Each structure stands twice: as structure tokens, then as C-alpha cells.
Amino acid sequence: MSQLAATTSTDQALVISGLTRRFGGVTALNGVSLGVALGETRALIGPNGSGKSTLINCVSAVDRWDEGTVTLGGAPIKGRDPVGAARRGISRTFQTLRLFDEMTVLENVMVAMHHARGYGLFSAITLGPRFRKAENRMRHEARELLALTGVERDAERQAGTLPYGHRRLVEIARSLALKPTLLLLDEPAAGLNDTETARLAELVRRIARPDLSILVVEHNMEFVTSVASQVTVLDNGNIIAEGTPAEVREHPEVLRAYLGSSEDDK
Amino acid sequence: MIIQPLVSGLAIGGIYALLAVSFLLTYRVSGVLNFAQGEFVMVGAFVASTVAGIAGIPLIAAALLGVGAAAFAGVAMERVTYRPLRNKPHASMIISTVAVGIVLTQAAQLIWGPNPRTLPSLVPNVSIDFLGSRISTVSLFLIVISAVLIVALHLVLTKTRLGRQLEATSVDSDTAQLMGIRTGRLVIIAFAISTGLAGVAGILVAPMFSVTVGLGVLIALKAFAACVIGGFGNLPGAAIAAVGLGVVENLAGTFIGTDSKDLIAFGLMIAFLIVRPQGIFGAKVGEKL
Numbered sequence: 001m002s003q004l005a006a007t008t009s010t011d012q013a014l015v016i017s018g019l020t021r022r023f024g025g026v027t028a029l030n031g032v033s034l035g036v037a038l039g040e041t042r043a044l045i046g047p048n049g050s051g052k053s054t055l056i057n058c059v060s061a062v063d064r065w066d067e068g069t070v071t072l073g074g075a076p077i078k079g080r081d082p083v084g085a086a087r088r089g090i091s092r093t094f095q096t097l098r099l100f101d102e103m104t105v106l107e108n109v110m111v112a113m114h115h116a117r118g119y120g121l122f123s124a125i126t127l128g129p130r131f132r133k134a135e136n137r138m139r140h141e142a143r144e145l146l147a148l149t150g151v152e153r154d155a156e157r158q159a160g161t162l163p164y165g166h167r168r169l170v171e172i173a174r175s176l177a178l179k180p181t182l183l184l185l186d187e188p189a190a191g192l193n194d195t196e197t198a199r200l201a202e203l204v205r206r207i208a209r210p211d212l213s214i215l216v217v218e219h220n221m222e223f224v225t226s227v228a229s230q231v232t233v234l235d236n237g238n239i240i241a242e243g244t245p246a247e248v249r250e251h252p253e254v255l256r257a258y259l260g261s262s263e264d265d266k
Numbered sequence: 267m268i269i270q271p272l273v274s275g276l277a278i279g280g281i282y283a284l285l286a287v288s289f290l291l292t293y294r295v296s297g298v299l300n301f302a303q304g305e306f307v308m309v310g311a312f313v314a315s316t317v318a319g320i321a322g323i324p325l326i327a328a329a330l331l332g333v334g335a336a337a338f339a340g341v342a343m344e345r346v347t348y349r350p351l352r353n354k355p356h357a358s359m360i361i362s363t364v365a366v367g368i369v370l371t372q373a374a375q376l377i378w379g380p381n382p383r384t385l386p387s388l389v390p391n392v393s394i395d396f397l398g399s400r401i402s403t404v405s406l407f408l409i410v411i412s413a414v415l416i417v418a419l420h421l422v423l424t425k426t427r428l429g430r431q432l433e434a435t436s437v438d439s440d441t442a443q444l445m446g447i448r449t450g451r452l453v454i455i456a457f458a459i460s461t462g463l464a465g466v467a468g469i470l471v472a473p474m475f476s477v478t479v480g481l482g483v484l485i486a487l488k489a490f491a492a493c494v495i496g497g498f499g500n501l502p503g504a505a506i507a508a509v510g511l512g513v514v515e516n517l518a519g520t521f522i523g524t525d526s527k528d529l530i531a532f533g534l535m536i537a538f539l540i541v542r543p544q545g546i547f548g549a550k551v552g553e554k555l
Contacts, residue, residue: 060444087446100441102437110430111442121422125421
């Protein structure tokens with residue numbers, strides 16, 4: 001199976017080329033190349049163990065890789081440097097929720113605003129105008145993001161006490177607080193019911209902007225079809241198909257990969 | 267009759283509280299109980315007393331240098347022992363803090379020798395009449411400074427960006443990094459503030475005793491007891507417990523006898539560990555140990 005090389009053009013925000021990641025003798029990613037254009041929402045699908053999570057972990061620089069490059073806006077991303085990746089505009093959510101449960105919803109969102117204008121400790125201790133202005137602005141922006149995702153009424157609650165579906169939405173609000181140029185959504189519909197999934201799809205379409213690339217890893221094909229214009233299919237660490245949701249659904253390799261695996265039924 | 271021991275109790279309780287919050291600050295961010303915390307009390311006092319002995323240097327400058335030295339020593343400790351060991355088993359890290367304490371004690375012994383030194387108080391020691399009792403200005407000064415510092419620290423931790431970032435780092439450091447938070451830098455800041463506060467405690471408490479290598483040992487143990495009693499997850503709770511402990515042991519010292527002080531403090535700690543390990547206000551000891 002030959003790789004489907006991503007078309008590298010200037011409007012590609014994220015370019016992954018020849019990405020290989022091995023864990024001992026297992027090759028989790030085998031020379032994967034893929035691009036996400038600015039303004040594009042691309043889905044990454046594939047059976048369990050196909051390498052989707054490894055790919056997300058590489059792009060968000062949680063993990064490192066053995067070969068290949070990841071670039072954002074033309075500049076390379078370094079492996080095992082999540083702080084650097086976040087500060088370059090790569091933001092992600094997690095398959096298993098990872099909110100700061102002990103903090104309020106509002107604080108969860110505010111904590112991700114690393115780009116916000118700071119203030120000195122002196123200004124904070126003396127409650128100076130810079131401190132108040134910066135804090136008020138962050139608070140205001142955080143509330144706007146919570147309103148966008150529809151959980152503004154939970155703002156003052158402890159994140160850990162929220163119902164599951166709400167926590168998913170808070171995580172999306174928090175990931176947007178980074179002002180990302182690339183948003184990685186790791187199985188955002190996992191654990192949601194049909195109504196919640198439909199609402200989430202609507203939200204993902206709403207947050208799409210011309211200056212934001214979204215890469216969404218998801219099992220739910222209905223969800224994928226409703227949010228993504230392009231789909232990349234991974235199987236055993238290789239890209240086996242790429243195209244529109246409709247094209248990918250009919251692709252023989254994809255059918256084989258999915259029917260051949262007993263794990264995935266969605 | 268009761269006013270005087272009460273005020274002294276509040277003063278020493280304030281010192282315990284300063285050290286208790288300094289304990290918790292690094293404990294929460296790094297997950298490590300720093301058993302060398304008491305030695306930073308001694309470092310601050312020794313450096314201040316040495317600098318104060320040089321002619322022409324004002325006492326306040328000596329005090330600030332002492333605090334700076336304690337903070338600097340804390341950062342050095344973070345660099346040399348905490349950072350290389352942070353992914354190792356927790357036991358290694360805890361043992362390393364004990365070792366750092368011993369190293370600091372021995373180093374101080376070598377530098378400053380066995381003879382106790384003195385450090386004058388930043389305020390003149392005057393007895394003033396208060397509701398018929400004589401209370402000392404030094405005690406009042408201790409109460410005011412520790413209260414101001416603890417309230418300021420609490421506000422920084424709960425109301426500012428630095429506080430949110432420290433909290434996020436203590437809850438989940440990996441996720442905090444993905445939010446663009448430079449967690450390594452925050453751990454350094456936490457160590458600097460924490461050991462700096464221990465240095466402040468040293469400068470405040472030194473005029474009441476004399477400056478020896480063991481100056482901070484008992485204070486740190488009492489602060490630790492206060493954390494157990496107040497609850498490790500709760501900074502204001504530990505501070506309140508520390509003040510309470512200072513008052514209770516001082517009243518006991520006055521009305522029962524000096525020997526009862528430590529007995530009561532550590533008896534309470536043992537009782538809490540057995541009966542209410544989460545402390546009065548919350549989280550259990552050992553969850554992050």
C-alpha cells in the first residue's frame with residue numbers, strides 16, 4: 001500500500017510527513033503523511049490500535065517520534081515538548097476527560113490563556129489597575145467561550161462535579177482559550193448520547209474558522225460526516241484512504257479494515 | 267492573666283502557620299513533603315545574623331538578605347535534588363529532602379561554628395499595657411507579619427494567574443503543560459516562595475531564641491503537626507490549625523507546665539492521624555506522599 005502524500009501547499013497549516021513511531025518491535029505509525037489546511041476540518045478514523053492516538057500524541061508533542069517531521073505554519077514542532085506545542089497554537093482535548101476537577105469551570109478555561117497579557121506580582125498584590133484589567137478581560141473571554149459551548153451557567157461550579165456531557169463541552173471551551181491555530185479533538189463524542197452528539201457536531205461546525213484547522217479523531221461516522229469535509233483513514237499505522245466522507249465510506253480498503261476488525265462497530 | 271500567654275501563643279502560632287503554608291506550597295505543586303523545610307528557617311536566620319554583624323548595614327537589609335538566601339537555597343535544592351529525582355519513586359525524593367536537611371545543618375555547623383549567634387528584632391522590644399496585661403511589641407510584630415504574609419499568599423494563590431497556574435500544575439502537571447503552562451518554572455517559583463517564607467520565619471523567631479543550627483527543627487515539626495491537624499489539602503485550614511496549636515501549647519505551657527507543650531502538640535498530631543487523618547478541614551495525609 002503506497003502512502004497518499006499530502007499536498008503540500010502554503011495554505012497547509014499542519015503538515016505531517018513520513019511520521020514513524022515505534023514502540024519496541026511494534027510500528028504504531030509507519031511513515032504517515034497528512035496535511036490539514038487552514039480552515040479545514042479533517043477527520044481521522046480507523047479501527048482501534050490503528051495509530052490515531054499515537055498520531056495525536058505526536059502532533060501535540062506529548063510523545064516523540066522516530067522518523068519524519070511535523071510542521072505547523074511551516075515551522076517544525078519538536079517532540080516531547082507539549083508546552084512549546086501549546087504556545088505555538090496546538091490545542092487538544094482528551095479521549096478521557098482531563099479537566100482540573102478541583103478548580104472551577106471558569107478557572108479551567110482561564111488557566112489555558114497563556115497568551116493573555118500578564119501583570120506583575122506587585123500589581124496583583126496592590127490590586128493595581130493592570131491586574132484588574134487583565135483579570136477582568138480573561139474572565140470575560142472565558143465566559144464568552146463558555147457561552148459559545150453552552151455551559152456558561154456552570155462557570156462557578158467545580159469542574160469535577162459537572163455531568164459528563166458538560167465536562168466535554170468545558171474541555172472544548174478550554175482548548176479554544178489557547179487561541180489555537182490547530183485544534184485536535186480526540187474522540188469528542190465518546191460517551192455522549194445521540195442528542196448530545198448532534199449538539200456537539202453543531203458546535204464543531206460553529207467553531208470552525210478560516211484561520212483554524214481542526215483534526216478530529218472519531219469513531220462515529222455520522223458525526224464525522226456532519227463535521228468533516230475530508231477524512232483520512234488509518235489502519236495498522238498506514239494511511240489506507242483519503243477523501244470525502246462519502247468516498248471513504250465506499251473505499252474497499254476501508255471496508256476491509258473495518259469489517260476485518262471485530263472491535264469497532266460504530 | 268490569660269492575655270499574655272494568649273498573645274505569645276498567637277505569635278508562635280503565626281510562625282508555625284508561616285511554615286505550615288510554606289510546607290503545603292511545595293507539597294501541592296511538587297507532591298513532595300520537604301523535610302528540609304526547618305533548615306531553611308535556620309539558613310535565613312544565620313545569614314541575617316551574619317550580615318547584621320557587619321557595621322553599617324541596616325537590620326532590615328540583613329533580614330531581606332536572609333530571606334533571599336533561604337529562597338536561593340530552596341531553588342538550588344529544586345535544581346540539584348528535586349528535578350533529577352522527580353520521576354523516581356516518591357520514597358527516593360522524600361529521603362533526598364531529609365538528606366538535604368542534614369547537609370544544610372552540617373554546612374551551617376562548618377560555616378558558623380557551634381556557638382549560638384544572636385539576631386536583634388526588627389522592632390524594639392517594649393512591653394505595652396493591653397487590658398491590664400503586659401504584652402511585648404515583638405509578639406505583636408510576629409502576629410502582624412505572619413498574618414499579612416499568609417493572607418497575601420492565599421490571595422495570590424486564589425485570585426491571580428500565578429495561583430491558577432500553580433493549582434493546575436498541582437492537580438495535573440501533564441495537562442497543565444498542554445495548556446502552555448511552563449510547569450518547571452512554576453515548581454521553581456513555588457520552592458523560592460516556600461523556602462523564602464521559611465527564611466522569614468527564621469528572622470522573626472530568632473530574636474526570641476538564639477540562632478543555632480537546630481533553630482528550625484522543632485518549628486518545622488510543629489508546622490507539620492499543624493498540617494496534619496488542619497488537613498494537607500487546605501492551606502487556610504493548616505494556617506488556622508497552626509495558630510490554634512501555638513495558642514493551645516502556650517496556654518498549656520503557662521497553666522500546666524513548660525514540659526507539657528510538645529507533649530500536647532504531638533499528642534494531638536498522633537490523635538488526628540489515627541482518628542481523623544483528613545484533618546479538620548480536608549484532604550488525607552499521604553495521598554500525594
